[in-house]
Amino acid sequence: MSYQFSAPTPKDEGHRTRKRFGQNFLHDNRVIEKIVHAVAPRAGDFMVEIGPGLGALTAPLLVASEALTVVELDRDLAAGLPGRVSQPEKLTIVEGDALKFNFMTLVQNNKPLRIVGNLPYNISTPLLFHLLQYGSQVQDMHFMLQKEVVDRIVAEPNSKDYGRLSVMIQYYCKPEFLFEVPPGAFNPPPKVTSAVFRLTPYAEKPLVAKDEKQFASLVGHVFTQRRKTLRNTLKGRVDEQGFAQAQVDPMARPENLSLAQFVALADVAINPNP
Structure with a gap:
């Protein structure tokens, strides 16, 4: 399947990033292409994007999906998003904080959600724990975070990266490290290397604690x-x-x-x- 890739245009780059929202906008078309191919959206999928920003991932995801819902905290970005995509009629915009949002409200006809996002690094861990509670209604999740956090998520015992995040994520999901993303793929560039990874919630957990x-x-x-x-x-x-x-x-x-x-x-x- 071919996808339409649409990195932010020069006029979009006039948006001033807001540190309190942890904004770093993806603009590298090669990275966008790799992410979308990793997600592999299909007609009939119900996609959800967290933090669409300037729409770099939103546009190609929207073309390949039946519908796309985005959750965006920045009102200015949310207001401008329909003008940055080719099929705005398929787009639903939720203005709000993903940390507080009830993702169950998006589930229709028991169709599982497929969640994607370039997550704000400053809230990544609590957001992941928030999303774990919806695992029974989620097919998979593809996220980009700083590489050191992804290393912790996929870490195995007897390694320095193995910790609470590793154990708790792996209890609920199968994690997969996909690829690294350099700082230059973003505007402004973060001070760290990022990575894209996949979480697949277990339909039936292989291990179940009594409590x-x-x-x-x-x-x-x-x-x-x-x-x-x-x-x-x-x-x-x-x-x-x-x-x-x-x-x-x-x-x-x-x-x-x-x-x-x-x-x-x-x-x-x-x-x-x-």
């Missing part, structure tokens, strides 16, 4: 003291019998544990706030 709030609490707690042994960080929550039952070495550190071991630990832990 998912307990699981999230335990994972978050141990990684606040990642250099300590689990015996020390989980004192009062997991006893020796619990470690044995979960088949986890109490002298291990958080980065040594697999997702399955974290689930097993959470299942035997004592809830500190019953």
Whole structure:
């Protein structure tokens, strides 16, 4: 399938970026093409774009999709977006904060959402956690973030990048690192290298904790003291019998544990706030 690529035109570049919104506008057509081909939108897909900005991704996504809904916090950008695309009648614009938006309101006829976005780096982690709660209604998510965050998302145990974000994302989704994006692909260029990645929520999670709030609490707690042994960080929550039952070495550190071991630990832990 061929796509229409439309990087921001010179007249669009007159928009002043707003630091409080974390705006860095994508303008490299080669990168746009790679992203759209990775997403591979098809007729019948219900696409959602977070932070469309000047419409660099919006235009080609709109051509290939049955409908596209965008969530944009900047009112000026939202107002100008219909004039930057070739099929504005297929475009629905939601002016609002994606962190607070209920994405369930977009689901129609149980058709799963396909979510795309060049996410604002300053809210990327809380936004990802917000989106995880909609996993049952999401087919996949393609995002661009700073590479160091993507490295953490896809990290495996026994690596320096492995942490709370790795465990929690991988509990709900299959993550895939796709490709790097250099700073020069943006205007203004960020001070970091970016990367595009894919999250595919599990229709049925391969591992299910008995209490998912307990699981999230335990994972978050141990990684606040990642250099300590689990015996020390989980004192009062997991006893020796619990470690044995979960088949986890109490002298291990958080980065040594697999997702399955974290689930097993959470299942035997004592809830500190019953």
